[in-house]
Amino acid sequence: MNIKKIVKDLRGTVIQFGKCEDVMSISYDSRKVKRQALFVCVKGDNSNGHDYIDEVIAKGAVAIIIEDEISIENDNITIIKVDNARKALSYVSSVFYNRPSNSLDVVGITGTNGKTSISFLISEILQANEEKVGVIGTIGMQVNNKPLPIEKTTPTTPDSLELQMVLREMVEVGATKLVMEVTSIGLDQQRVNDCKIDIGVFTNLTEDHLDFHGTMEKYKEAKKQLFKLCKIGVINIDDLAGCEFVSTMLERKKEDSSIEVITYAIDKNADLRAENVVLTPFGSRFNITYKMKSYSVNINLPGKFNIYNTLAAIGAALQLGVSMDVIIKALEVIKGAKGRFESVVSDRGYTAVVDYAHTPDALENVLVTAKEFKPNRIITVFGCGGDRDKTKRPMMGKISGELSDLTIITSDNPRTENPTQILSDVENGVKQTNGYYEIIEDRKDAITKALGLAGKNDIVIIAGKGHETYQIIGNEIIHFDDMEIVQEYVNL
DSSP states (O other), X not given: OBHHHHTTTOSSEEEEOOSOOBOOEEESOGGGOOTTEEEEOOBOSSOBGGGGHHHHHHHTOOEEEEOSOOOOOOTTSEEEEOSOHHHHHHHHHHHHXXXXXXXXXXXXXXXXXXXXXXXXXXXHHHHHTTOOEEEEETTEEEETTEEOSSOOOSSSSOOHHHHHHHHHHHHHTXXXXXXEEOOHHHHHTTTTTTSOOSEEEEOOOOSOOHHHHSSHHHHHHHHHGGXXXXXXXXXXXXXXXXXXXXXXXXXXXXXXXXXXXXXXESSSOOSEEEEEEEEETTEEEEEEEETTEEEEEEESOOSHHHHHHHHHHHHHHHHTTOOHHHHHHHXXXXXXXXXXXXXXXXXXXXXXXXXXXXXXXXXXXXXXXXHHTOOSOEEEEEOOOTTSOSTHHHHHHHHHHHHOSEEEEOOSOOBTSOHHHHXXXXXXXXXXXXXXXXXXXXXXXXXXXXXXXOOTTOEEEEESOTTOOEEEETTEEEEOOHHHHHHHHHTO
């Protein structure tokens, strides 16, 4: 694509146009630069793209977007100065891939918990409506449940360049709908700025990612950005942050009458409200009121938190034009996303549950749900990730100590942090309770110990990793699958 076309409406200053006008690729990683590339000098936590300018020119880059005041003495190179390189990367990536989001109806989901489950529910509902739907999130990138042949290099919400490339691929294979998890970090780093988002969904706001944002207020403000971008908001107003996001949307509606807000709740009056809730170990039954009508809903997903997830999915699907009848019929047969309260019943009469819960609120939701089944005992196995928010570790320990009969503290993804310190941080929380606990650093040993202790009518909760099939220890990624360990043990 012609460089002048790519940067035509980019907010920046053209220092010079070089001799080569055709750009064949875009990169912000010097290791991936190819001939006739446009290189964007993005500043990261551990590197600065400006430090690699000589290297990328030697590799064949023909255009460079800079943020810092630096001199590049090479008349052959196009040089453009911008105030924010991340914003520039988002914009040029969208233009280079011919603005693929314009060919999709896009649902963006944000919130601390529930994003993956809601994206799965929406995808299944849309497929029941004979739609071809793409999904981007924690579980990867896929179209109609088939993974795309593209390696996902960034967590949950891809960087803007990768995102635009994936959207173009989805359009090429015929997708007309996209459901995407949008993280607070992704929003803060402006990864979705140039992605047209039709519907924004908010789940809830509880403590997470404070290692990145610093405070809950900054975390909330990052989430709020989605509701400054989307046209329709589907928002949980049982959550205080949700009420604030509704106000954000209503302020925008004063200037743009096409802005819409759909609220959902269990405890408050809302556009979509669940009433007469009946919870069972196998699922839930409830009524939904919507536009003065009441509908009976049955889902195969246990726990109150899954009712919230279902309400969010229903709200988004309705706004995409799916009828309530199709939605309800689809929900009756959906079994749930991998690693989200995924259970195995042993011949010995206990149940093992693998769940992705890795925040205080999510762990509490899972344990409260397990208690509703009136088990003999709850044995919880969990740890916390290294190089991540440390403040939630004792909080999660306390929750497990209060709600479990036995907590086995173990490793999650320690990464480059000392595993012993992580275990100690969690232990400090358990010690605030009267709960029994053990520390077993090796995760496989911890899981098998819990399963070995379990008896009839016990529930073993294995939390933190869910669908993940790896463990990160130091800088090494090794194969590890909680459910695989469970199934091997149960089938012995």
